[in-house]
Every structure is written in C-alpha cells, then in structure tokens.
Amino acid sequence: MKKKLSYFLVAVLSMGSLVGCGGNATESSGSSDQPAEAANSNSSAEGDVVTIAVGSAAPDTETSHYQQFLLKMKEQVEKETNGTVKIEIHANGELGGEREMIEAVQLGTLDATITGAGPLGNFAPSSNALDFPFLFNDREHAYKVLDGEIGQSISKELESTGAKILVWAENGFRNITNNTRPIKTPADLKGIKIRTQENKIHLDTFKDYGANPTPMAFTELFTSMQQGVVDGEENPLSVIVPNKFFEVQKYMTLSEHFYQAAPFVINTAKFESLTPDQQKALQSAAEAARDFERQFIFDMNEKFIETAKEGGMEILPTEEFDREAFVAASENVYKKYESEYGDILKRIRETK
Template sequence: MKKGISLVLVGMLAAGSLVGCGSKPAEQSNSGGSSQPAPSNSSSGGEKSGGAGNIEETTIAVGHATSDSETSHYQAYAAKFKELVEKNTDGKVKVEIHPNGELGGEREMIEAVQLGTLDATITSSGPVGNFAPLSNAFDFPFLFRDKPHAYKVLDGELGDEVNKQLESVGIKNLAWAENGFRNMTNSKHPIIKPEDLKGIKIRTMENKIHLDSFKEYGAAPTPMAFTELFTSMQQGVVDGQENPLSVIVPNKFYEVQKYMTLSGHFYSPAPFLFSKSKFDGFSPELQKIVEDAAKAARDYEREFIANLEEKYIQTAKDNGMEVLTASEYDQEAFRKASEPVYKKYEAEYGEFVKKILDTK
C-alpha cells in the first residue's frame, strides 16, 4: 500500500489552491440578490412521472437539525422536496418538516430513520460513518478539488457504494445534497496556520477523521451534537467550531464567534436518508415520485447554497466577524499537517480514497 498512500499525498498536493472555499462556478453570480433564490433547475427531475390516481395517501415526516430561516439550506431542501412530492401526488402524500433539531440531534434522527420511527432526515455526513463506515472516506481534509469533483464522486459509483452499505442496515439514501466546504470560526484570534489552533477547544462532528485532523493541527477537538453547539460556544464550553457558510450564517454563529477563516478544509455532503421499511412499503409509482423529488431537491439545494455564498460572507462581516479569505491563510501548512491522517487510515480507506482522487 505504500504506492497507494504516495498517490494519495500527491493528489492532495495536486489539488493545491483549487479547493478554496468551494470553487463557485462562474454562472453563480447573483450572490447579492434575493435571500431566497429561484434556481433555473428548480423543477429538474421533479415533473410528474405519471398520474397520481393510484397513489396511496400517506404522510412523510422529515427532520433536520438546522434553522427554518429563509437562508437555511436544509430547510430549502426539505421545502423543495415537500413541494414536488405533494404536487406530483395531487396532495395525496403530505410532507411534514421538523426543523431546528426538534426531533433530536443528527445521530438520533439517523437512528430513528433506521428504526422506522422517523421517515426521513437530511443530515451532515459526520454521524453517517457509524452506519456506513465507507462514508468516512469522504471526510479526509483537502480531498475534493472543487464542488464539481465532489458531485461526480457522490452522484456516481463511489457514492452508490456507500448507499449500499446504508441500505444493508435499513437506511436508504435518496440523494447526496450539500453542506459545502467547511470553515473554521473561533472566539480567540484569527487562524492562519495550524499553530494558531494550539489549545483551541473546537467542536467537531462525531467523526474520527475530523477528530484526528484537528488533533494534528494542534487543537483540542470536542465532538458534540449540533443542537448543543450554539449554547456551548455562548457559555465558553468550546472556543470554536467548523462548518460551511450555509450553517455558520443562518444559525447566527456570528453572535458568539468573532473570527472566521475561509479554510475549506473538508467538503461536507448532506445525505437525504429515508427509512428503508417506509420506502419499501410504497407502491412503485410513489417510490419513483419520491426518488425524483429527492434528486430535484438536491440540485435545487446545491444551487441555493452557491447563490448565497457571497451574501453569507457579507452578512458575517456586517455582524462583526473578522473574515480571513482563502488566500490569507496558510493552506499548504494545513495540507502538510493533514498527511499523518491519510497515513493512519491507509489500510482502511486508502484504495477508496485513491478512487476519489482519480475521479475526473
């Protein structure tokens, strides 16, 4: 496997500055417009796939941990899914959305989906490794070159490999939606190089790759449910956290965090997980409507985030955050500090990581 790890590290270095904070595609230029963008592909995959005359009446409960504000990406996903399912079933299927972690933290909701006590959840990838270990491979630092690279991996055969693991434990992943590239915030001082994280208590997801990465950077990582995070930062239980802009700003972390570095250190997908027992109980017609709606909502949500990226940054600045751009921090030093994490997990994930890096 020595050859494998060398290829991994070469791939990391080759990615260079392409990661940035998400490599926003050129067409996503209306960042200063409405806070509720209407992407041109909002109905993609969501057209009616046949009459709804034979569709059974049912209710689908969808939970998520983020806010229900108009700039919340999870809420945008759930709302689009609801719109398409209800439209394409002529209202026979109702979708109930439960935001703000009212049904529990992300791991609790995934467990509920697995047990069949919750129908669906859109979640970060952090806790997913507890149910499908291969999904941890998506969480290595500086792994994805840009968003199109991530989409090619997640929407293709490699994403399907993780989906099969999930299905084997009673969970059906209908789509890989998005959180985006993750960025560091804290209440102490600007983070420019790994040494700046020394002694910083930083909340991470319940993910072993993330924990080990921040240990290598010199921080004191603390896994914690998202629902506990704001209060923990407010009370000084942790000094900082790392999340995409789509989480940091809609959840008003600027109220308890002073400094943000647009580090783009991890790319974070957001799987839409469905109870397999619930899905298998649907008629084939309803299964197709639900699957099509999940994929259309994925495309809508990805563009929703991209359209708001610059607005998120400006909102953070307007609310007193000091923001370091991707060009102002030492990305190369963080890449170097990440190498031991790749080496530690080479036997477990090396081949799969190589496939990700080789994806064009």
C-alpha cells in the first residue's frame, strides 16, 4: 500500500491535481469519478466551485461512522454554500492508510481526511496525551476536553505542519479482539500478537500488559488477521463490526481501555483558499457532522454487539472484565511519560 500511495503522490505532484488510486474500491454515494482539485489551488472567488477531496480508511457503508460523518458534512456544506463548495469522498482506504493520508494532507496532495487520533501523535506530539489507558471517565468527559481548550491547543500545534483540525469526531472506546482466548486479565494477553496503531503510548501499554504489540496500517489489518499474521487487534465497536472483523476473530472483550477521537484534518492552505463565508460554512458543517456522528455511534453500539454475536463472536461483557487489574497494569506507562505529558494529563483529569 505504501508503494501504491507513493505512485499516487508522484502523479499528484506532476499533474497538479489529486487522482484517486485503488480503482477496485467500492465508490461511495458521496464520491465522484472526476479528479479532485489540488489542495494548493488559488484562492477561490465568489461563485467559483471548490472541491475538497477527503480520504477515509473506513468502508462506505451505512454502518460506518466515518462515512456517516462525511455524508452529513457533504450535505450541509453544499447546501450552505449553494454548491460552491463540494465534498468528494474517497473511502475504503482508497488513498492509503491513516498515517499516509495525514502526511498527504500536510503535503497538500490530499485536501482533508478523517482519521483515528492514534497516528496524530507523529505530527502533533501533545495529542499522544489523549491516548493513555483508562484516562477519560466517560464520553462526555472526552467531549469537554476535545471541544475545549485542550483540543484547540493540539490543533494549533498541528497547524505548524501545514494542516489543521476543524473538529474532533469520534471513534469511541476501544475493545480487544483475538483468536486465542477470552481476555479477562492482563495475564490473558501474554504472548498474543496484537495489532496496534502506530502510536507509542498504545505500543508501550500493550507491552506492559504482556502482549506482543505490532503496529500496522489499518488497511492491512483484515487480511493479516485472516492469514494469522497477527492474533488480534483492538478497536471501537464502530470499527470492529462495520469492517466485519467477526469473520476473522473469535473473541471480543468489552474492555473500553482507550477512548479515541477521530479528528477531521484539512490542509491549511486549502482552508485559507476559501472565502470567509465558505470557511464559516465548512466549520459549521463539520460541527454538525461531529454531533451527528457521535450520536450515531451511541445509538448503534448495542446493535453492533448483537451483530458481532450473530457473526459468531464470543463476547466478554464489561462486568466480567477485570478493569482494576488493567488499571494497575497501566501505571507504568503513566510513570514512563510523566515528564513529557504530566501537565496535560493533569489538565485532562481536571476538566469538568
């Protein structure tokens, strides 16, 4: 996939426009056959039609929270701008993995992406503080952190790299799946090769739990589990079920060990090329899509669990998960990064 994306980027740079790769991907109802505009196009004038190409590693299905976010955003921004701003959706990992797409947004060869926050720490280091285990009390606590001063400061940090966060959408609380055994305690993870995101906090956390964490692009995950390259993975229900991981995973523990946001990241130059009214409409549409997507995930969670059971998964419920043992096993990762993230972690915990 990296080689594929490299060819894509070369083509973009040479042609001055974005060309979608991965022609075998299923086209979403919000995507187009036409090439998207380059992110570094000239400033738009009143009446010009501006296309914003958005990449997503998620499927373009009715149960995909990323797809629901993008369709809602597309509908609203095109309505509010009378069609002068159009959203072009490239789903199914058509344009590469999440880290690759963030890099493309920074380069200006992709206009925008919605991505899990895990890889974001490679570009805005303070965002790693969001990824500590058992950090957030509940979803509402996470929203207050992300929609407030802390979320804004992380976006400011990212802007120095050529990209900015319009809103923090949601992935949700992450859960553990595998093909080896039910996971009740950290000891149950011993020796299990589990795919993680390319995130140092996640890697160190699962090492402390006794697992063998293996960073891997999301686009490679299903096949890797199917072929036994990895034994398991960890993701929110909103990712596990729409991607049909129950077809290649036997056990799921409702561990809710990490909460993960899903920032919508746009190339800064692209955003600034819009007129003030277009910028306002895009921001408003992104906020509406964020709220819609968060509620969508909440409403779908029970259905996701039932679908996973029907697909053959054995589910270990939250009440049987030894949360206290996992919290105790997580203490080392907090100590390791105290000097680096202690201040922001304190601010997160104190957010009311």
